[in-house]
Amino acid sequence: MWGFIRGKVIVSLLVMLTVSLVGFALLHLSGDLAATLAGENASAEQIEAVRRQMGLDQPLLAQYAQWLAGAFRGDLGASFFSREAVSSLFMARIGTTAILAVGALILAIAVSLPLGMLAALRPNSWLDRLVSALALAGQAVPSFFLALMMVSLFGVTLRWLPISGSTTPLHFVMPITVLAIGAIPALMRMTRSGMLEVLDQDYIRTARSKGVSGVRIMVRHALLNAILPLISLSAVQLGTLLGGSVIVESVFAIDGIGLLTYRSIQRGDFPVVQATLMFVSVAYIVLTLLADILNAWLDPRLQQRRTG
Known part of the structure; x- marks a missing residue:
């Protein structure tokens, strides 16, 4: 088990490093940050002065090395506009975004599990088609709309319900639902x-032949074996949430990381955008890592499959 965990952690750290490097490079290549900071009417001398002041005249790898060294110390730089530490901006807003994401995931699981089970219990029936239609509709409608x-x-x-802000629990009802x-x-x-895959196994047919009720088979036998891929997907969905x-917080004017990111992109606030990119990436990677470890603990065969 420890060998499995060690291998997954090493891979995760390498992915984080690669994402940080690629993201840093793409953000720098997306435009002239010095010109953006200096303003539309700035002269060439003023732009060059801003470039030297912000260290943007250094080679890209040197800038990345400085940023990475600071990130390891917990220093993600300062906002170009408010001059506040990026880590402080994040800490003040991460709780709000976490409430939205975790609340949405809990609600999504609470709705998905019973509907998915009902659809599997009656495959190709009108109920199955109705559930599939609802899933298609939910995926097709844009979140902003x-x-x-x-x-x-x-x-x-x-x-x-209130339409903006995050001061009361009622303010979170519509954003979490969306x-x-x-x-x-x-x-x-x-x-x-x-x-459906589990219900086709021999031990399920044996349980049915013994007269075990359909609901008991679903809950006590099938669900426990079908939940492993759901754990991995839930981790990915939490990272996605x-x-x-960004869009949901912008529509409902909720002062979380999403709204901070939206405003930072508009203003070209590079340190905040870079930190947001790393936050989302690290969240994805860490959640996926934890899901893999949990799945391997629940099903030791996965360790043998991935290390063998």
Whole structure:
């Protein structure tokens, strides 16, 4: 087990390093940061002065090495505009984004599990087709459109829910719902396919021949064996929700990491954008690593398959 974990950790660290390097390079190549900071009417001398002041005149690898050394110390630099430490900006907002992402994942799982199980219990039936149609609809509707429709209906017309801010639990109802609807289709399909695969096994047919009820088979036998791929997908979905909250936070004016990222992209605030890129990437990698370790602990065969 420890050899499996060590190998996964090494691979994860290498992926993090690669993502940080590629992201750093792409952000620098996307435009002239010095010109953006100096302003539209800045002269060539003013732009060059800003470039020297910010260290942007150094070779790209030298800039990356300095940033990476600071990141290892917990220093992600300072915002070009507010001059606040990027780590402070993140710490002040990460709780809000985490509430949105975790709440949306819990809601998505609570909806996906029963619907996926029902669809697997009656494959190719009207219920199965209805669940598939709902999954397709949830995946097809853009999150910004759904958010605007919910604001119009529940916030403006019916006045049931507040439309902006994050000061009360009610402020999180619509954003969490929007994010959850985007995550439900993949979780629902994974639950259905996993259940169908398990329900076709010999031990399930044996249980049915002994008169075990369908619900008991689903919960006590099939679900426990079909939940492994769902764990991995849930980890990926949580990373997606953490990174995908930009649009939702912008629509509902929630002061989380997503809204901070949106404003930083608009202003060309490179240190904040770079930190956001690393935050999302590290979240993906760490969550996937934890899911792999949990799956290997629940099913030791995965260790043999991946190390053998």
